[in-house]
Amino acid sequence: MLRRMLRLCVVVLLVLGVGCAKEVEKKPFVVGMLLVGPYNDRGWSQAHYDAGLYLERKLPDAKMLYLDKVNPADRPGLTLPQLVDDLVAKGARLIIANSDDMTDGAREAAKQHPEVTFIHVSGDDVLTGKAPLNLGNIMGRMEYGKMMAGFVAALTTKTGKIGYLGPLINEETRRLAASCYLGAAYGWEKVRKRPLSELKFKVSWIGFWFNIPGVTADPTQVANRFFDSGHDVVVSGIDTTEALVVAMQKRRAGRQVWAIPYDYEGACEGADEVCLGVPYFNWGPAYLQTARAVKDGGWKQAWEWNGPDWKDINNHDTSAVGFLVGPALSRAANEELARFTRGLATGKINLFRGPLFYQDGSIFLKEGETATDQQVWYMKQLLKGMEGASSPK
Amino acid sequence: MFSKTSLATSLGRLVAALVLALVLTTLIVLIAGAPPLQTLAILVVGGLGSAAKLAQAAAVWIPLVLCSSALLLTFAAGLWNIGIEGQIILGAVFATGFLRPFPDGGSFLLVMGALMAGMIGGALWALAAGLLRTWGRVHEIFGGLGLNFVALGLTLWLIFGPWKRPGIASMSGTEPLHPTLWLEALGGSSLSPVSLLLALTVFLLVAFVLSSTQWGLRLKAVGQNQDAALLFGLNPQVRILEAMVGCGALAGLAGALQVVGVYHRLLPAISSNYGYTALLVAMLASFRSQIVPVLCFFFAVLNVGSIQLPLQLKLDSSLAGVIQGVLVLSFFLVQGFEERFRVLRRTE
The missing domain is CATH 3.40.50.2300 (Response regulator)
Incomplete structure (x- = not known):
């Protein structure tokens, strides 16, 4: 009897323990980022990379997973859908493709992964109606x-x-x-x-x-x-x-x-x-908003063309473009x-x-x-x- | 370099080269500031770790095997067909050109037609290098290299000019083909069973032709000793052209498959440097056609796995290219040491 009680106690403890462990081990919200140039190009791609860091700061459980130099000249033999597969396998739930050059690849990948949200930056697939429902566009004015x-x-x-x-x-x-x-x-x-x-x-x-x-x-x-x-x-x-x-x-x-x-x-x-x-470009605010919406399940497809915050065009939390x-x-x-x-x-x-x-x-x-x-x-x-x-x- | 060696020697050399490469790679990775064993493990798992990865590796394996098999023909005839890159590109150009009049798609027959067109394109480009060699007395290395540049120039001109996308002038590529003109791929990958079958068939065919047909024998005779071949009435000039055309056709097929099976359009980097990689494979294999598929697979795994370096270790993926280069160099070093050792022994 005692032994049975003990056994029961152990089982209960184990179950509780596993439960607790699961609670502690919170899964990060992975944002995959595909950059057309080097992440430190002091230009287009770095602006996106920095926005990813901003996102990590503002959304505590967000984790950026980026891949740079995503273009056929730098990565011969690899296609965008393949890279997206990699990011999805690593748990990405939001994927941002940052180049006009990725238009076709992003569309193809979005169709293959309907459970993942895609943002194609600078594209207009949403406007033209070519975008599957899980693909949105963001651009700055x-x-x-x-x-x-x-x-x-x-x-x-x-x-x-x-x-x-x-x-x-x-x-x-x-x-x-x-x-x-x-x-x-x-x-x-x-x-x-x-x-x-x-x-x-x-x-x-x-x-x-x-x-x-x-x-x-x-x-x-x-x-x-x-x-x-x-x-x-x-x-x-x-x-x-x-x-x-x-x-x-x-x-x-x-x-x-x-x-x-x-x-x-x-x-x-x-x-x-x-x-x-x-x-x-200051992509941070738009990415943060998108990531939050995706996380809460409230994201809706849109073609966003975000302007400056005229009160302060260099405000990092509000202005999409600055000078x-x-x-x-x-x-x-x-x-x-x-x-x-x-x-x-x-x-x-x-x-x-x-x-x-x-x-x-x-x-x-x-x-x-x-x-x-x-x-x-x-x-x-x-x-x-x-x-x-x-x-x- | 063209002498045939026994399988045991080749394998021994390969193992020695692998060990040397491992040591050198570990050093490089350490300098790059990464954990060496983990780096290598990530590379291998990244190329083999899952069904999807295997499919990716296989998709890279296809053009590598096609091109390496193609090069076995020219190597047999004693030719350094560096021009294979251009031949891949021309295959892609011809295939794209063949499909351009069908923006609304069509049947599988069109895709087959594009593959044929690609083979013709590659063959013609190789024939040009061959004629430069036989008639113009331009060594095929220089002729081929020149033609590679011309092929790339031609592609750039087409993409930026006559074949541009409406309203767009970008080097990124032509308008994508209609989806009915894509080679069917296995669920979500870019691995097409048709391409796989073609690559396997081509490899077996080339291996058979070289080992068991009279033509293959003659080719090798020309490769071993042109003067003797001439005396024996083997007509080396014609054999050389035949080898080039055969090689070009297969390279062209690889290029056409990149268009209809992988990228679905023409881009400047359509050859993905597979031709140069295949040259390494063919050199490493040194006539041992049996090990060609294995070597190709090895390079394919490296190629696919390399993407994990930036993803997991924030290392530059070009490190995989460095590792590949180190491997090839190690092989030649081992070969060089061996010869040196032999010479030393003889002089003693």
Whole structure:
């Protein structure tokens, strides 16, 4: 009898113990992140990586599992669905794919894993109806950041020639290059009071989001060509910092040139003499919100195009895009930028208002017409006044 | 390097090379600041650990076996067909070109047609390298290397130009094929049973041709001694072209399978450097066609497992490439030591 009691006690204790152990061993909420470039590229991918760290800080049981350099040039033979399989096997319940290049792969993987939530950044599958129900899109309204970049470029240039180091040509890159031009044109005409015909704005595309030796045009060479042909400000539209690096080299050789990097808040670091500022993405808040929703089971598919928090565009908890002023920007230009930003914030300045013309002279926006989100998102060409290819030849 | 060795010697060499590679790898991993045993375990488990991983490894094994088998033909004829990368690429280009007129999909016959087209593309590219060698007296290493660059250039031009996606100019690739033109894959993997069957068949066929047919014998005779082959009326120039064309066709098949079975579109990196890996396999195998599938599997496991290095240890996955390189170097080192030892003994 005693023995039986003892045995029972042991069993009860064991059950309780296992139960307790289970309670203690809480499963983390795994967020898988697929980065197209290196996690420390000081550009596009690092902005996402940092957002993952932000997520881990703000959501205590969240754990980021990332894989960088997810592109066929860096990881020959691997496909996106395969990598997603790996992340899912490691327990990922939310997977963020961070490149336009992953559009097809993300869609395919989302269909294969309906129990996992997917976010494809910069895509529009939700808009076009191609997305399965577990796939959402997030993008920041970088148009504003690019307008500010163009604005300070126009206020700074001495030669009146601005170069735009473009990645590949698609709707996103067209609208961002065009936004940069609109900001530049505004600064040139309204602040510097110079005729628009005297502003040269040239776009050169390299063919991908970053340099792939032997495949893309070399961004270092393109930036060099810009500076050597009289452009004294180069605005970067690519994932990495070549424009800034080349500008620094020119500066050390005694040239008065500037650059504006892109994507990553810390991009200016180490290039104080040439960096006018950086328009950057702050993915943290959107990722946090998404992760919470997925965790609570309340996530709904959406196409999110998140804007800046106009109260403070550099607020890490609220603003999806920001512009960090660089050390090389003059005080006068800085003050003008503040005025310009206020104008954008209040809506007093809306650069996507007609009349605006496409590069071939056809009408983009009629007199007095304000562009809808879709009109901006799906811009078909660069704008009149910009030099460079609108679409693949 | 082209002398045939006994199976025991090859295996002994392989084991010695493996041990040497293990030592060197451990050193490298230690320098990289990672636990060596765990790193290796993760690599192996990452490539073998589950059914899904096995399927992935098999999907890599397919093009490796196809290309290595293809190279057995040219190696037999004494040719260094470095141009195999370009031949894979041309296979992919031809297959894509064949399927482009069918954006709304079609039947399996079209897929077979694409595979045939890929074989023709690869064969033509190899023929070019072969003619450069036989007519132009350009060594196939240089001819092939040049043609590799041309093939990549051609792909880039097609992707960025005539075959661009509507409204987009990106190096990322062409518009994906219609799903009916994809090779059916095993549930959720990119392993296609058709590709697997093709790879196995090709390997067995090549092994048979080389070991048991007169053509294979002649090929090897040409490889061993061209002058003698000429005297015996074996027409080495023609044999060389035949070997190149055969190799190119198989490489082209591998390229076409990458398009219809794995990526479903043409991309700049479509060959995934499988051609170069296959060259290593063929060199390591040194005529022992039996061990080709094993070596390919080994490289495939390394390739698939490498992705676990950044995932689990935050190590750069290119470390797997370093390990692969170390392995190959170790093999040649062991071979070199052996020869040196032999020479020393002879002089004593």
